[in-house]
Amino acid sequence: MSRLVVVSNRVTVPDKTGAAPAGGLAVALQAALEERGGIWMGWSGNSSGNEEPGPLEMQEHGAITYALTDLTDTDVEEYYHGFANRVLWPICHYRMDLAEYGRKEMAGYFRVNRFFAQKLAPLLKEDDIIWVHDYHLIPLAAELRQMGFKNKIGFFLHIPWPPADVLFTMPVHEQIMRGLSQYDLVGFQTDFDLDNFGGGLVREGIGERIDGGKKFSTFGRTFKGGAYSISIETEIFSKFAIKAEKNAMVRKARQSVEGKDLIIGVDRLDYSKGITQRIDAFEQFVATNPDHHNKVTYLQITPKSRSEVPEYEQMQRMVAEQAGRVNGAIGTVDWVPIRYINRSVPRPVLAGLYRLAKIGLVTPLRDGMNLVAKEYVAAQDPEDPGVLVLSRFAGAARELRGALLVNPYDIEGTAHAIARGLSMPLDERKQRWQMMMDHLLTYDINRWCDDFLKDLIED
Structure with a gap:
């Protein structure tokens, strides 16, 4: 059975007793990782100031390896507070009036995704299944593909995906959609979100839905899309x-x-x-x-x-x-x-x-x-x-x-x-x-x- 590698902005590490943290998502992902053996990689939540972060902090709990990295103050401001939460979050929640797009923050967002890919790459095996979570890490698959990785990579968006007229107010909407095209499966919360994504491709003339709407063809790639409503335990x-x-x-x-x-x-x-x-x-x-x-x-x-x-x-x-x-x-x-x-x-x-x-x-x-x-x-x-x-x-x-x-x-x-x-x-x-x-x-x-x-x- 292939290993599972989960990548998210933040990582939920068990406490000192080894107990799983509260929250259904953490419990489910830990269960899936325990079953297959695997890695959960992401930001530690800590800043290294202006110094480049050191090696990943590795923690072993049962069959799971937790791999945490710090980010610089600049990374946190541009990637997290900047583009992710001042552009993507408001746009995806239909609040174009609150989006504050800046080229510097956009560059920081893509830079940190490249940094995550570089940190993750040495840990990956050829048959690993990679599951990336949420809007912070949309370009991650593209970075891994550019490095030559051909693994199965899935992406799940935990927040809404807006219709074309809302999405297109974001200056880099095509780059974001191009990033999603590098996954093998893109999961959304509801069929409405899935339809908004497919409709945007068609409206922009950059892609189409095929195979009864279960797949997308765009940017020279064909990949699956689906609605997977997250739940609780x-x-x-x-x-x-x-x-x-x-x-x-x-x-x-x-x-x-x-x-x-x-x-x-x-x-x-x-x-x-x-x-x-x-x-x-x-x-x-x-x-x-x-x-x-x-x-x-x-x-x-x-x-x-x-x-x-x-x-x-x-x-x-x-x-x-x-x-x-x-x-x-x-x-x-x-x-x-x-x-x-x-x-x-x-x-x-x-x-x-x-x-x-x-x-x-x-x-x-x-x-x-x-x-x-x-x-x-x-x-x-x-x-x-x-x-x-x-x-x-x-x-x-x-x-x-x-x-x-x-x-x-x-x-x-x-x-x-x-x-x-x-x-x-x-x-x-x-x-x-x-x-x-x-x-x-x-x-x-x-x-x-x-x-x-x-x-x-x-x-």
């Missing part, structure tokens, strides 16, 4: 939620909302998550449903994200001020309508909080998948499940048919969905939840991993 997360009912923090949370319905939102602090629109919708819900005054609490958990990028710093202030304004306007001496937490909460505790919540409010303006939606469903009590209110612009909306789908830009519509969810009869809640849970038990994170690798390996 459904059964494990469900057990987390049951066990978490005894957790001290979860017990305190339950006591503090006694007699009130809990609504929960969990998002990394990012402009794509629709947090400000969500707070507006909650305020609208309370304003139009006075019978819910002092009977509902909205808990928004939002860890800080990319604080070095100015847009994120500005957003952190905006969300905190907005939550404070709403609490000041509609709160009372004994009722704080919005609880806003600006730090991480341990995943097992999150599972318990999801289980307490009558509404899971997941309303991104645009999202590749959104695993919070899937975690919320998996955490529910089958005898008294909550209701998932989900943005139709999240990839998860293509799968979770039992959710109440909303347009996050429609404040009144989202407010109405909150009210509907809180008043939904038990039988309907059970029916909707069961439909989603059955799907998640079948299409879990291991199925996602197996399906992608099977398609990559097969000719």
Whole structure:
């Protein structure tokens, strides 16, 4: 059996006890790597200042070799904060207005991908299967091909892929698409993303879809494309939620909302998550449903994200001020309508909080998948499940048919969905939840991993 080599911007290394880190993706990739034996290579998260990074730091855990590299300050600024997160991230999330293209940052992005390829090359064997992850590393296959590697190389994009009219606002869109053409399989989260990619090739006149749309022909290469909706470790997360009912923090949370319905939102602090629109919708819900005054609490958990990028710093202030304004306007001496937490909460505790919540409010303006939606469903009590209110612009909306789908830009519509969810009869809640849970038990994170690798390996 061929070895598996995973390459990602950041590497999730087990702790000193050898335990797998929290998070379905890390668990699934580690399982695949353990099965085949392999390497997981990427950035350590550390900077070497202005000095060129030294040799890879190699760590052995079972059948897996973790290979970590530092980056220079310039690399981090141009590759990571610059092109990846100020150009690719906003463009892929349909925010052309926030894209800050600079030739220096673009050059840094391609330079760091070349650096990754050079670091990886001495570790590779002829029959290794290489799996590259996400928007940071799109040009990596092209760099490896230029060095003569003919291995099977797959790529999975964890974020959305935009339609042609959005993508073409990026000055180097053709170079990015040319980079993707060097893979043997390009995986997207949804069929919409896959269609956007194929449509862009056709619109630009640089390629076509063949073999019933399962393959692409462009830049002199033919390669496969597919939709592979990433998921969670459904059964494990469900057990987390049951066990978490005894957790001290979860017990305190339950006591503090006694007699009130809990609504929960969990998002990394990012402009794509629709947090400000969500707070507006909650305020609208309370304003139009006075019978819910002092009977509902909205808990928004939002860890800080990319604080070095100015847009994120500005957003952190905006969300905190907005939550404070709403609490000041509609709160009372004994009722704080919005609880806003600006730090991480341990995943097992999150599972318990999801289980307490009558509404899971997941309303991104645009999202590749959104695993919070899937975690919320998996955490529910089958005898008294909550209701998932989900943005139709999240990839998860293509799968979770039992959710109440909303347009996050429609404040009144989202407010109405909150009210509907809180008043939904038990039988309907059970029916909707069961439909989603059955799907998640079948299409879990291991199925996602197996399906992608099977398609990559097969000719």
